[in-house]
Amino acid sequence: MALAAIACAACVTLCGCVFDEHADEDPLTPDAVSGMGGRLYSAVQEVVGSEGWSSNKQWFSCGLNDGVAEVQLRLESQLDAALDDSPEDLATHVQEKWSTLGVEGTLTVNADLEPTRFIVSDPPFLTGTHEDGAITDLWIGEGIADFGYVSPCVPGDIFKLQPSSTAPSVTPPSSP
Numbered sequence: 408m409a410l411a412a413i414a415c416a417a418c419v420t421l422c423g424c425v426f427d428e429h430a431d432e433d434p435l436t437p438d439a440v441s442g443m444g445g446r447l448y449s450a451v452q453e454v455v456g457s458e459g460w461s462s463n464k465q466w467f468s469c470g471l472n473d474g475v476a477e478v479q480l481r482l483e484s485q486l487d488a489a490l491d492d493s494p495e496d497l498a499t500h501v502q503e504k505w506s507t508l509g510v511e512g513t514l515t516v517n518a519d520l521e522p523t524r525f526i527v528s529d530p531p532f533l534t535g536t537h538e539d540g541a542i543t544d545l546w547i548g549e550g551i552a553d554f555g556y557v558s559p560c561v562p563g564d565i566f567k568l569q570p571s572s573t574a575p576s577v578t579p580p581s582s583p
């Protein structure tokens with residue numbers, strides 16, 4: 408998980424947050440990108456199965472854009488279980504489901520890994536991210552699946568969206 412957070416932070420730093428792809432639309436909101444990520448993940452679960460996934464959801468700061476704080480959502484989920492169909496067929500079905508949601512995933516095979524992975528990715532595998540930093544992908548092989556979604560940067564308050572994981576200490580300081 409920590410590696411994914413570092414990779415996402417590097418992506419945000421290197422790719423930046425640009426709204427060019429959404430310039431003619433109403434600005435996206437944290438709820439909107441969270442909803443889209445949830446719909447894409449639900450589509451994966453409808454095809455692959457909904458039991459046994461371990462998931463992580465985190466918000467990252469994109470910095471300021473014209474004085475407005477922006478955030479980016481990273482969803483990731485892994486499955487380590489027997490699959491009901493071949494990885495290729497499952498990947499093809501996910502690709503079709505994503506298409507109905509407006510995401511045109513490209514199917515690629517990576518035989519360099521063991522087991523071989525079928526990758527559905529938007530933008531296509533190994534081409535980077537969209538201009539706005541967004542990427543959605545599913546890697547699936549025999550007995551494993553890995554879903555990832557990184558939203559575009561949207562206006563939002565990181566402190567409201569990503570609560571601190573550190574709780575105040577209930578242990579009083581020691582006295583001399």
